[in-house]
Amino acid sequence: MTQIRPVNLFEYEAMAHKRLPPAVWDYFSGGANDEVTLRENRAAFERIQIRPRVLVDVSQISMATTLLGAPVAMPICVAPSAMHGAACEDGECATAAAAGALGTLMAVSTESTRTLEEIAQSPTGPLWFQLYFSSSTRGHAERLAKRAEAAGYRAIVVTVDSSRWGQKERHARSEATFTWPPSGNFIQDPLPDRNEDEADGAAITWADIEWLRSVTALPLVLKGILTAEDAHECAEHGIAGILVSNHGGRQLDTVAATIEALPEIASAVAGRCEVYLDGGVRRGTDVLKALALGARAVFVGRPVLWGLAVAGAEGAQHVLELLRDELELAMALAGRPALADIDTSVVRTRAL
Numbered sequence: 537m538t539q540i541r542p543v544n545l546f547e548y549e550a551m552a553h554k555r556l557p558p559a560v561w562d563y564f565s566g567g568a569n570d571e572v573t574l575r576e577n578r579a580a581f582e583r584i585q586i587r588p589r590v591l592v593d594v595s596q597i598s599m600a601t602t603l604l605g606a607p608v609a610m611p612i613c614v615a616p617s618a619m620h621g622a623a624c625e626d627g628e629c630a631t632a633a634a635a636g637a638l639g640t641l642m643a644v645s646t647e648s649t650r651t652l653e654e655i656a657q658s659p660t661g662p663l664w665f666q667l668y669f670s671s672s673t674r675g676h677a678e679r680l681a682k683r684a685e686a687a688g689y690r691a692i693v694v695t696v697d698s699s700r701w702g703q704k705e706r707h708a709r710s711e712a713t714f715t716w717p718p719s720g721n722f723i724q725d726p727l728p729d730r731n732e733d734e735a736d737g738a739a740i741t742w743a744d745i746e747w748l749r750s751v752t753a754l755p756l757v758l759k760g761i762l763t764a765e766d767a768h769e770c771a772e773h774g775i776a777g778i779l780v781s782n783h784g785g786r787q788l789d790t791v792a793a794t795i796e797a798l799p800e801i802a803s804a805v806a807g808r809c810e811v812y813l814d815g816g817v818r819r820g821t822d823v824l825k826a827l828a829l830g831a832r833a834v835f836v837g838r839p840v841l842w843g844l845a846v847a848g849a850e851g852a853q854h855v856l857e858l859l860r861d862e863l864e865l866a867m868a869l870a871g872r873p874a875l876a877d878i879d880t881s882v883v884r885t886r887a888l
Contacts, residue, residue: 541854542846545818545839548855552623552842559707559714560622564841566706567785573793574785577816580793584825585884589871597864598874603833604755604776604810606662606690609639611875612823612859615814615835616666616693616759621649621717623844630849631840632660638856643693643835646680651720656687664757666693667748668738674747676727681752683721692752693779694745697760698737702787742773757812760787762797764804771808778805780813784837795826799885802830820862824870828882 542548553561567574599610614635621627627649635642636659643664644655656663665684669677681692749756755776761767762782770778780794780801791797794815802811813826814835826834836859843851872878 542858544858545842545855548839548842548846548851552845555845556623557714559710562706562710563619563704564617564623564838566704567789568702568704568787569789571706571785572790573782573788576793577782577785577795578818580795581816581819581822581825583885584795586821586824586866586870587882587884588869592871592873594868594871594873596873597867599860599863599867601833601875603641603662603812604691604757606641607639608641608661608833610860610863611827611831611833612817612856612863613640613812613833613835614642614840614856615837616643616645616664616695617837617841618645618647618719619649619716620841620844622714623841624848624852626848627717627720628655629658630844631852632656632658632663633849634840634843634852634856636660637853638860640856641833644689646721647719649717649720651723652680652684652689653687654720656689663687663689664691664693665689666695666759668695668698669744669748670738670740671744673727673738674744676725677748678751679725680721681748681754685752685754689754691755691757691776692748693757693759694740694748695738695759695783696740697762697781697783697787699739700737702783702789704786742769745773745775759814761801762791762794764800767801767804767811771805775809777810777812779835780811780815780831781835782815784815795822795829798826798829798831817859820859820864820866823859823863824866824872824878825883827875827878828880829885 632655641662645666646668757777759779759781761778782791810832812833813831817834817836839855840852843855
């Protein structure tokens, strides 16, 4: 580690900014267009106040929970994000070791620099596999899903907000100045060539989701849900989990911050499937607020990459430790000693 150890995630961000090549920093940190949603993901948390209860026995704080039946030590997990190898030589294997050391879950990106099998061989906790696919790449998607099953992954996370790629202007200006590591999962099994008129992203419909369900026994989590209408459809279709996400502000700019979209989604689902959140989580108090508004767990992406850039697996683990310790303190000071004690009465949502 560095001589001056960061004491919060914002310090990790500043240190990573200094260490990463400009093109990598722009890719990891940038959002779509004017980056309104990118900023709102953070600002929206700050508009929500905590309503603490006092004279409660908080001598013991319990953060353990389960995600689709898999036990985890805390409701803080690693979000799927691409190209960890651009931040740290060991890439996703280092991230998996960090998550495993803390007994929590990691969602592995299709665009990982290490193969999904290599990552699964790390001393890791539960793993989910994030999948991009389209109707024209079903064969490749089926092979990836079956590889994930064979390697011991516990769920498939389908990103559904990427029918086309958002315009990430900061990244577009600098992407040609860096040689990116190859995507590990595609080295031996490259994607087929697309038709010239096919959209750049992963354009899928409910028919594709039903097809995927037919070729894998793993439960499905849909990532990129932002409305009650789509949340209701997920529950009706028997989806196991919803990840409330706006892709870190990287797709459609000016959509809602995820913490502001969360309450209507949790209400629409009404317990029929598990609900999680990513986007803007930088403090343990953010985790507490997300749990109060209906999330079972949160996923963090960029902060883990900052930790990798600063100190490899040790840095990624410390990032997660900071969030864990801040959540424990927030639960104690809010008078909520267990996750079951956290409900909507914990927060005052002026903006909602």
